[in-house]
Amino acid sequence: MHEGSLLGAIAREMPTGVVVLDSDGRILYANPSFLKSFFENGDVEEVVGRDLGTLISDAALLSAVDGFLKGNGGDRPSAGEIEVNEKNRCFKIRMVPAEDGDCFALMLFLQDITEEKMVEAIKKDFVANVSHELRTPLASIKGYSETLLDGGMDDKDTLRDFLKVIDKHATRMSRLIEDLLVLSRLESNQMPMVSEPIDISEVVRSITDGFRKQARDRGIELSMRIEDDVAGVLADRVRIEQVMVNLLDNAIKYTPSGGKVDVIVTADDGCVRVDVKDTGIGIPAPDIPRIFERFYRVDKARSRDLGGTGLGLAIVKHIIQGLNGKVWVESSLSEGSTFSFTLKSAAERV
Ligand SMILES: Nc1ncnc2c1ncn2[C@@H]1O[C@H](COP(=O)(O)OP(=O)(O)O)[C@@H](O)[C@H]1O
Ligand SMILES: [Mg+2]
Structure with a gap:
């Protein structure tokens, strides 16, 4: 197989979106993955020659691209990376200039990281929830025991009432930890079904x-x-x-x-x-x-x-x-x- 057709096949099949711009910011090439995300699966022929800005509106990306196109020689960055939210999805975009004599092209590789971002957000949310759920009963336990130690325990009725509250909150905490362990075992497949x-x-x-x-x-x-x-x-x-x-x-x-x-x-x-x-x-x-x-x-x-x-x-x-x-x-x-x-x-x- 020729190297050219091999590279063409790779670009066609890869899940990463690829788009190549000329020195004026016009599209020279786009692979199917890019077209799927930004051109409703349209034809590459229809997209060639168009300005990138007609397909992607993100201002930060367009200005970064501009930086590559305007810069010349020494002051042109060697590569760059940017995260962009577009069409309700999140992309990590890597920009790499390619120079061959007088010819200049800018290659953009777009990786869809929407799912990763979502998992990350869910994890953060989960940790925040767990901390909050543990902190509430713990604060009560601490508050009530401090009051008892500060003299509250001299009264038998107060002592009993407060201990009951402390016991209730401790039970809640242990139940929560029990449930968390069950969930984590289920998720990690530590205990296969x-x-x-x-x-x-x-x-x-x-x-x-x-x-x-x-x-x-x-x-x-x-x-x-x-x-x-x-x-x-x-x-x-x-x-x-x-x-x-x-x-x-x-x-x-x-x-x-x-x-x-x-x-x-x-x-x-x-x-x-x-x-x-x-x-x-x-x-x-x-x-x-x-x-x-x-x-x-x-x-x-x-x-x-x-x-x-x-x-x-x-x-x-x-x-x-x-x-x-x-x-x-x-x-x-x-x-x-x-x-x-x-x-x-x-x-x-x-
Ligand atoms: N049979 C039910 N009738 C009404 N609401 C329910 C019922 N089962 C669950 N729920 C609602 O769903 C929520 C989540 O349930 P669950 O995950 O078992 O948590 P928990 O019972 O610890 O609050 C409950 O807090 C309650 O609002
Ligand atoms: Mg329940």
Whole structure:
């Protein structure tokens, strides 16, 4: 293969956008990746001869490009890099001049770093959230213990009350750390999901039974309906138990006394479907799309007050998706919510 055609093929196939400008800033060449991002997949012929500024409007980039074109000889930078937001995406652009005698060209390499930026932002957000969530109970623990040490403990009633508050906040912190560890293990694949045939009806039954006392204490009627001959699923028993605990805990927590929680297991088109249905406070429609995000809560104060960490549903989603299942919620404000998930029946798998 000729070197020229080889280089042409590389430029055509590479995921990085490439555009080459002449000394007047007009386009000499653009590869398909560049055209895809900035010229709606149009033809290279239509773009050749046009000014870069007709395709990209970012002022910082155009002025950097200008610097390369205007500079000559010694004062021309040897290369440069710039980050540009354009068309709702973020690009890292590397500019490299190429000189051959009197001929001058400026090559631009555009790498789409939108996803990287997003992951970075999510990580930063997560760290900020974790710090905040830990700082709040810690500040309370410190405040109350200082008051006790400053003489508050001489009074027996104050002592007991304050210790109760301290205990509540310490419990919250340890629950948060527990949930964080679960999430991090799930994400790092340190604890790979086991895929073994399990009797899902039995798992659902045993976890639901474990919530009977809690439901009774809160004046909630807890019922269970399991269809006959629901097939088993291939799943991780411990993880499914965790999913059920998180969903039932929420259903009971967010349902006022006098309400109902129903757990329903049915066979559904080669899948087993589990619904956890409550007649509770419901979720406002604008919050529904974000409800499975880490730390997302409709009412932070209420969730904290009820001992929540804001991580329960994120863990649920992680587990069900890790088992190739689906999880979703339907909810109406003040009427109730139904959290559902499906998993493929063991019989359906080869
Ligand atoms: N059954 C439910 N009814 C109403 N709101 C719910 C229900 N389940 C979850 N939510 C909402 O979703 C949020 C996130 O749930 P979750 O991740 O389990 O966190 P937590 O329960 O610790 O607050 C809750 O704070 C609450 O606002
Ligand atoms: Mg929860």
